[in-house]
Amino acid sequence: xxxxxxxxxxxxxxxxxxxxxxxxxxxxxxxxxxxxxxxxxxxxxxxxxxxxxxxxxxxxxxxxxxxxxxxxxxxxxxxxxxxxxxxxxxxxxxxxxxxxxxxxxxxxxxxxxxxxxxxxxxx
Amino acid sequence: xxxxxxxxxxxxxxxxxxxxxxxxxxxxxxxxxxxxxxxxxxxxxxxxxxxxxxxxxxxxxxxxxxxxxxxxxxxxxxxxxxxxxxxxxxxxxxxxxxxxxxxxxxxxxxxxx
Numbered sequence: 001x002x003x004x005x006x007x008x009x010x011x012x013x014x015x016x017x018x019x020x021x022x023x024x025x026x027x028x029x030x031x032x033x034x035x036x037x038x039x040x041x042x043x044x045x046x047x048x049x050x051x052x053x054x055x056x057x058x059x060x061x062x063x064x065x066x067x068x069x070x071x072x073x074x075x076x077x078x079x080x081x082x083x084x085x086x087x088x089x090x091x092x093x094x095x096x097x098x099x100x101x102x103x104x105x106x107x108x109x110x111x112x113x114x115x116x117x118x119x120x121x122x123x
Numbered sequence: 124x125x126x127x128x129x130x131x132x133x134x135x136x137x138x139x140x141x142x143x144x145x146x147x148x149x150x151x152x153x154x155x156x157x158x159x160x161x162x163x164x165x166x167x168x169x170x171x172x173x174x175x176x177x178x179x180x181x182x183x184x185x186x187x188x189x190x191x192x193x194x195x196x197x198x199x200x201x202x203x204x205x206x207x208x209x210x211x212x213x214x215x216x217x218x219x220x221x222x223x224x225x226x227x228x229x230x231x232x233x234x235x236x
Binding site for chain 2: 035037044045046047050059061062095101102103104106107108109110111113114115116
């Protein structure tokens with residue numbers, strides 16, 4: 001069974017840092033690309049970052065570029081999101097999600113999602 | 124303000140057919156990028172519903188279908204059931220000045236009357 005379990009969320013002051021982790025199991029993690037997607041309370045989905053299966057290609061949304069860093073450790077079946085210079089508007093549930101099982105000739109959909117971890121940025 | 128525009132809400136009675144639109148522009152859907160659809164039941168993570176404009180992942184009932192034309196896409200749900208009450212999101216890609224982005228619609232809340 002595919003499982004993605006996020007951890008590391010919590011309350012942090014504006015300007016602070018937090019590192020999220022996502023533990024993957026039930027599939028060959030090293031073969032799949034990954035996304036981080038967030039959802040502010042009562043709001044819609046917002047893509048945060050994409051990382052290729054080997055970690056060689058990473059993209060970020062403009063809203064987090066220069067502040068957030070995605071990485072992965074395929075030996076540990078883990079995905080990470082280092083978040084620095086946090087702002088109130090970064091408050092959200094952060095989901096890690098995999099891509100690669102359902103693809104067309106050009107793109108792959110985000111297929112499996114974790115349960116999410118809540119990040120609250122407040123003083 | 125989302126790059127992809129969805130109606131905030133739609134509703135229908137059990138057994139009816141509803142459609143949810145997703146309107147983009149020439150830099151995203153109109154550029155030929157695929158559209159994917161997700162269903163989010165209250166309080167849980169999204170679930171992939173349609174990928175590549177019109178394909179259903181295994182396990183998704185054929186009551187759900189997707190289409191794309193020009194700068195827009197649509198999700199249709201036939202034989203509406205109470206358990207379909209959820210938020211629905213479209214997703215595509217956008218060629219922006221900063222490069223390449225994954226973009227979501229603002230979401231549509233489906234109410235089953």
